[in-house]
Amino acid sequence: MAATANSAVPPHVKVSGSRLRSANHNISISCPAAKSFLSINCCSSEGLRDHQDFSFQASSISSRNFSDGRNGVSGSYLGASVQKRSLVGQTFCSAGVCTFGEHALGSPSHAATERVGVLLLNLGGPETLQDVQPFLFNLFADPDIIRLPRPFRFLQRPLAQLISVLRAPKSKEGYAAIGGGSPLRKITDEQAHALKMALEEKEMPVNVYVGMRYWHPFTEEAVHQIKKDSITRLVVLPLYPQFSISTSGSSIRLLQSIFREDPYLSRLPVSIIKSWYQREGYIKSMANLIEKELQSFSKPEEVMIFFSAHGVPVSYVEEAGDPYRDQMEECISLIMQELKSRGTNNDHTLAYQSRVGPVQWLKPYTDEVLVDLGQKGVKSLLAVPVSFVSEHIETLEEIDMEYKHLALESGIENWGRVPALGCTSSFISDLADAVLEALPSATTMSTTSTSEDDTEDPVKYAINMFFGSILAFFLLLSPKLISAFRQFL
Ligand SMILES: C=CC1=C(C)c2cc3[nH]c(cc4nc(cc5[nH]c(cc1n2)c(C)c5CCC(=O)O)C(CCC(=O)O)=C4C)c(C)c3C=C
Numbered sequence: 195m196a197a198t199a200n201s202a203v204p205p206h207v208k209v210s211g212s213r214l215r216s217a218n219h220n221i222s223i224s225c226p227a228a229k230s231f232l233s234i235n236c237c238s239s240e241g242l243r244d245h246q247d248f249s250f251q252a253s254s255i256s257s258r259n260f261s262d263g264r265n266g267v268s269g270s271y272l273g274a275s276v277q278k279r280s281l282v283g284q285t286f287c288s289a290g291v292c293t294f295g296e297h298a299l300g301s302p303s304h305a306a307t308e309r310v311g312v313l314l315l316n317l318g319g320p321e322t323l324q325d326v327q328p329f330l331f332n333l334f335a336d337p338d339i340i341r342l343p344r345p346f347r348f349l350q351r352p353l354a355q356l357i358s359v360l361r362a363p364k365s366k367e368g369y370a371a372i373g374g375g376s377p378l379r380k381i382t383d384e385q386a387h388a389l390k391m392a393l394e395e396k397e398m399p400v401n402v403y404v405g406m407r408y409w410h411p412f413t414e415e416a417v418h419q420i421k422k423d424s425i426t427r428l429v430v431l432p433l434y435p436q437f438s439i440s441t442s443g444s445s446i447r448l449l450q451s452i453f454r455e456d457p458y459l460s461r462l463p464v465s466i467i468k469s470w471y472q473r474e475g476y477i478k479s480m481a482n483l484i485e486k487e488l489q490s491f492s493k494p495e496e497v498m499i500f501f502s503a504h505g506v507p508v509s510y511v512e513e514a515g516d517p518y519r520d521q522m523e524e525c526i527s528l529i530m531q532e533l534k535s536r537g538t539n540n541d542h543t544l545a546y547q548s549r550v551g552p553v554q555w556l557k558p559y560t561d562e563v564l565v566d567l568g569q570k571g572v573k574s575l576l577a578v579p580v581s582f583v584s585e586h587i588e589t590l591e592e593i594d595m596e597y598k599h600l601a602l603e604s605g606i607e608n609w610g611r612v613p614a615l616g617c618t619s620s621f622i623s624d625l626a627d628a629v630l631e632a633l634p635s636a637t638t639m640s641t642t643s644t645s646e647d648d649t650e651d652p653v654k655y656a657i658n659m660f661f662g663s664i665l666a667f668f669l670l671l672s673p674k675l676i677s678a679f680r681q682f683l
């Protein structure tokens with residue numbers, strides 16, 4: 195078992211003791227406590243602090259663009275779309291190499307030869323049933339998924355091993371039901387190809403890379419290829435419309451730690467599109483899919499539009515400052531606004547699915563709302579997965595099988611589900627625009643430390659190990675903890 199897990203662990207990225215602070219990071223924040231989703235008390239303010247770290251240098255282009263776009267203003271954040279036009283207008287491009295006029299990218303005196311890369315970040319998924327446990331190990335070993343307080347951090351990997359082994363049988367059943375593995379790699383590769391084509395059509399030849407957080411191709415592999423290809427300007431695009439510490443945040447934090455360590459990467463201009471749920475092209479593409487699917491019902495106007503988002507533990511939002519819930523709610527309201535503007539006035543609701551482990555997750559829970567709606571007499575329901583843009587286990591198994599079954603059992607008679615966006619052309623074209631808009635604002639990655647590494651100071655490490663072991667020993671004997679582990683099954 196250990197051998198399997200080891201072979202699947204992503205290439206190790208050593209984090210050095212140097213903690214350079216970005217000049218841009220001058221915000222001092224204190225937050226009461228960031229709790230892990232195992233709900234162990236912690237007095238770290240990491241979640242919120244890291245969120246701020248990302249936000250100063252990650253592109254906020256999309257959010258400003260949208261409000262400009264909605265008001266019919268074509269200019270945008272720092273004139274990005276104006277720059278985009280000049281950028282496209284002034285480029286000479288061939289086979290992935292673009293020469294930009296000095297104006298376009300703000301280079302001081304010389305025109306630069308650019309090799310532009312786009313790095314798509316995604317979660318990754320097991321491709322076979324044998325991959326499931328090591329994939330889960332990678333997921334639970336991520337301190338952005340299980341946030342342990344500092345004295346317990348040495349337990350991260352043993353805990354991940356334990357939880358992944360406990361959880362694997364249930365997960366395997368799910369993956370077996372959708373054909374024996376996750377379709378994520380294939381779909382993400384297709385999206386990468388479609389994005390490359392869309393950018394080529396917009397006269398911007400780029401190399402597109404896929405970096406997964408928990409399975410192949412790992413982010414480290416993508417970064418290795420970016421270096422090999424001598425990319426000179428990079429746009430990072432997480433394939434999650436809304437930002438969460440547990441998804442885009444985790445991937446960006448990993449990138450920061452890789453880039454910090456490497457002289458070439460630390461000088462590479464990078465633009466990170468942190469979230470893009472409010473982009474007009476995305477909202478319209480979602481509205482198109484919903485409108486189309488509503489037509490498959492005999493009485494479309496009576497259908498309840500049921501947005502189902504992947505949940506996160508409440509503590510992420512309420513204690514660690516995760517903007518995920520706010521962004522999700524805004525996203526839903528924008529989609530509904532768009533539908534209303536087209537004369538579609540259906541009722542709608544939002545619930546959160548896929549909770550794991552013993553703590554409180556964002557509410558209301560999808561399964562409970564479905565039962566409730568059925569009991570209240572709702573007869574037709576259209577499920578809309580909204581936190582992810584590919585089909586995956588939670589659409590294909592959880593929604594299409596488990597939730598459908600539950601809904602029909604609860605009295606709902608007509609069930610439909612909107613497909614994930616995948617390679618929908620209006621969506622891909624909008625992602626391509628997002629990349630073009632982000633390119634001019636690329637700057638070198640933050641050198642800010644994103645986690646404090648206890649191994650830096652051997653004395654501190656030994657003290658933490660000592661007290662941590664004693665605490666862990668008593669905790670492991672506690673019936674509360676034993677019952678907590680049962681929640682993963
Ligand atoms: C926006 C999307 C997602 C958020 C937020 C998110 C948070 C989150 N997830 C887990 C635990 C698991 N996630 C699993 C699979 C999975 N998660 C997402 C997306 C988000 N996760 C996707 C797209 C997938 C599917 C990948 C695929 O193979 O198709 C799994 C494994 C499956 C299972 O056993 O249920 C786990 C476990 C946590 C703990 C978390 C926030 C803290």
Ligand SMILES: [Fe+2]
Nearest residue numbers: 317504505548
């Ligand atoms: Fe998840």
